[in-house]
Amino acid sequence: MSYTAPVKDMLFAINELAGLDRVSSLPGFEDANAETAQAVLDEAARFSEEVLAPLNVEGDRNPSSWKDGVVTATPGFKEAFRQYAEGGWQGVVHPGEYGGQGLPKLLATPCIEMLNASNLSFALCPLLTDGAIEALLTAGTEAQKQTYVPKLISGDWTGTMNLTEPQAGSDLALVRTRAEPQGDGSFKVFGTKIFITWGEHDMAENIVHLVLARTPNAPEGVKGISLFIVPKFLVNEDGSLGARNDVHCVSIEHKLGIKASPTAVLQFGDHGGATGYLIGEENRGLEYMFIMMNAARFGVGMQGVAVADRAYQKAVAYAKERVQSRPVDGSAKQSVAIIQHPDVRRMLATMRALTEGARALAYVAAAHSDIAHRHADEAVRADHQAIYEYLVPVVKGWSTELSIEVASLGVQVHGGMGFIEETGAAQFYRDARILTIYEGTTAIQANDFVGRKTLRDGGAVAKVLLAQIDESIEALWEHASFESSAAFQALHRHLTAGRAALANVVEFVLEHAKGDPNAIFAGSVAYLKLAGIVLCGWQFARALLVAASKRDEDPSFYGAKVATAHCFATQILPQALALEASIVEAKNNEGLLALTEAQF
């Protein structure tokens, strides 16, 4: 099997760290208990392992292809998508009234992880469709919801996000695509969109493009952008498909990775105008798009966890099989499997620690989202929403940054074979490289993290989390295992130091953002990484407490968790201090900000 879903670790994160019991006590989630979790994950694992994982290499070797405006997905993808649709997987998290299963995000999240680990390129299509569904449910009219959402959930149709234009990447203020009202409630859309993931393909009968465009006389900048539905095929009153709309794929990109996922250049309105329908109110398009973006950003964070885990699994398999050199401790006279060598064990343990930590944090974030949506008490909802929103840029930014490092270590474990494409390790290194870029680069996440998530509330949420970390630090200290466990001591020591670094940086950001914004934003990515490291370290502290008390129930699993927590403490957490130093010494016009444009 080329991918084995880590169901046991997922259930550990769901049950012990994210707190499934709390989620299943929310209104509407009563059935989402431990048995449901096990059943859903087992079924998702089967589908991912058996149907999607074998197609991953195929997608790299036979990318989706373009000819005369038609995009044909990698062989096997269309049939796999049909099975995906029939299995009801697109609807896991969406409401039952539109055909979904209405499960909590906490249970949808491992499904997303498995989907992406087994086949990142394939999974992008459902990920974008999820975003389109979210935006329609939030801002669409009831008629729009009824027209589009059930078809998207059933997998008959898929969805896309159309933001980027050649001159407007991270800077959506520069969007030029225009939408002209036709007097009948519809619009004609004209413009060029690039980097449209699964923007054209043959896996579904229709594609629902959600498109940012400007109406006539709209204000300049981001306050003049509206959101439109532009279906590939117009939809008749009875729901059947009508005329082909004037949106055409003029090319797809030749990319470093995720080659099976067609990245389209879409031309709107070259033949008279593409028919579009306004979603929600005019000029509020960016706001609605952010609904899609936030769902998608969390999803991309899970892609980071997913590709990291897949790279880890592949490296472990190779390291157990490849025999090379005698052990350095003289414990054998002949060559041994390279997993016996300390540096290979270091690489594998580091890959594992980074991946498990990122998984734990993302699942915890998912539970906050569920509580934020469903809790009976509005204040509780607000508190959890704030924490979730603080965590989204971290889940997106940190999980994807580490996925590149993990995939690179995966290549390294393979030695020379890692550089040979047929081995397959290099695909993860190439695929992962997009994750820190799309749905907002790490810098964009970090800007959000500093601006909306830290400065706006004066660091209030950050301090709530710091207080929760303190409780875990205290619990480590008070635990019966502390005296005898090197893992407890190491995690206590390094999490305490990391927590202090994070607290200092939050204060630094609050203090200097106004007076020296350049220095703060120069350190913003480091602040995001620091938060990622400390928050994942915190999850390991919580995991260690559980593992210590349950160790006898499953010595191998919990023993591995103790060792992995220990590894995270000594290999990853110390980086917090380096990140802190890189941030707090930044000043405008000094050091890295002193180089003028001409000097570069």
Next chain:
Amino acid sequence: MSYTAPVKDMLFAINELAGLDRVSSLPGFEDANAETAQAVLDEAARFSEEVLAPLNVEGDRNPSSWKDGVVTATPGFKEAFRQYAEGGWQGVVHPGEYGGQGLPKLLATPCIEMLNASNLSFALCPLLTDGAIEALLTAGTEAQKQTYVPKLISGDWTGTMNLTEPQAGSDLALVRTRAEPQGDGSFKVFGTKIFITWGEHDMAENIVHLVLARTPNAPEGVKGISLFIVPKFLVNEDGSLGARNDVHCVSIEHKLGIKASPTAVLQFGDHGGATGYLIGEENRGLEYMFIMMNAARFGVGMQGVAVADRAYQKAVAYAKERVQSRPVDGSAKQSVAIIQHPDVRRMLATMRALTEGARALAYVAAAHSDIAHRHADEAVRADHQAIYEYLVPVVKGWSTELSIEVASLGVQVHGGMGFIEETGAAQFYRDARILTIYEGTTAIQANDFVGRKTLRDGGAVAKVLLAQIDESIEALWEHASFESSAAFQALHRHLTAGRAALANVVEFVLEHAKGDPNAIFAGSVAYLKLAGIVLCGWQFARALLVAASKRDEDPSFYGAKVATAHCFATQILPQALALEASIVEAKNNEGLLALTEAQF
């Protein structure tokens, strides 16, 4: 121009850091003065920029190809190689008596950097040829030298290193290729070698393969390996080419990067035996191969510097051109070039600092090598040789590890365009990925660094370098600029801390290597990286002292050096503490070493 050789910074490193005056005072290097340096570098720059750089993308798009045993290099490469040969570039560092120019390694090193920065795939052919020349000069008979070396230096022929076999990668004890004596002084060689860089091609009329093989009844393991010359075409007494030898390229690899460089599977002796000639003594092959390896390892370290610089230059060019978003400090009302944004400046400055630091350290190492070869005093030679040997694994391991990070940052600066292959940034990310693997993985470098370079002399060389670092720290403190310069203060503070971390780790390695080798070797890569960071930080301290005193002579250049040193101090040097922590807490059977094979 897609590549502009950084001649000014190279000359700074040569003259001010490596000390060209000291090298040009050595016997035989009298002509290697500042004028020569300038002239050689200018000419190498012209050739690299004009002839080789434009072919770099071509090599990625049209890799060298195999058909029926014949390998055809990327279009344009054969003609470029002819120009390379005619320019005398293969002989820069080799002795005049065989047709070389006999220049110091200190002046050959920037040439190697430019060659690799302009075209990494192309440069591998000369790099391997250099190794073959070194091995022949060291261990060959006079007749062998006369037969092969002038032709290799003239570029009529090229050289290869044949070590790896399918079952013998890092572990050369497993080499199975056999060599049977024919009674006439020649041998028949039989076996399969893989991963042979430029192992077959059409750029030269002959290829001189240097091959590791076992003679009958040779001892097992690495003590039974001998080195053989196996030319593609046998050489007649008069030096003309004779019969085609029984060595054939049966395939070349499909690789992640360096695609223009054919990586051959060579079959020796399938048609009766490949004629080979023993070099030096039987069973000492590994020793001779290490001569090639050490030259090649330094060369691969330079490849790291080279690809990092090229990735940096490309990212700077894009960042100056791409307009996106308003400045965060409100200094402009319209969108600006992204180089104005603090996070982009952070990425570019970090790329620059890593690259310049690695360049400086490598050039300093090259000067040590020159003194070690030519100084009149044997004790001085021995001291410098010991320092050079300590630095080689650092130059190889650290420069290549950072090149991956720099190339990845280069992609990130380009945003979505970075992921599109036509942009070209992704090529560096793919190409760089081999550098930490071939000529010994980073772990192999780190093993060497711990074993042969630290333990064997009880840390003596490490302590010599630590004492020299102390002198530079003291000089920062005593400098007139200290009080007023944030760069001086930051570098003083972080270099002091980094130096202490390195010293602690050296002691830790010395103390525990025997009792807990697994822990030491689990931390060996971190020790190598720590040394790389501190030693490069030290070069920045030395550079800062020069820049402060010369600033008025060239405010832009020296001002940039001050800023870059400051950037290295706050962005890179603090990582020393994290690395120290990851090393000194390692214990066998704890943390990352506690996971059993089954638990992975």
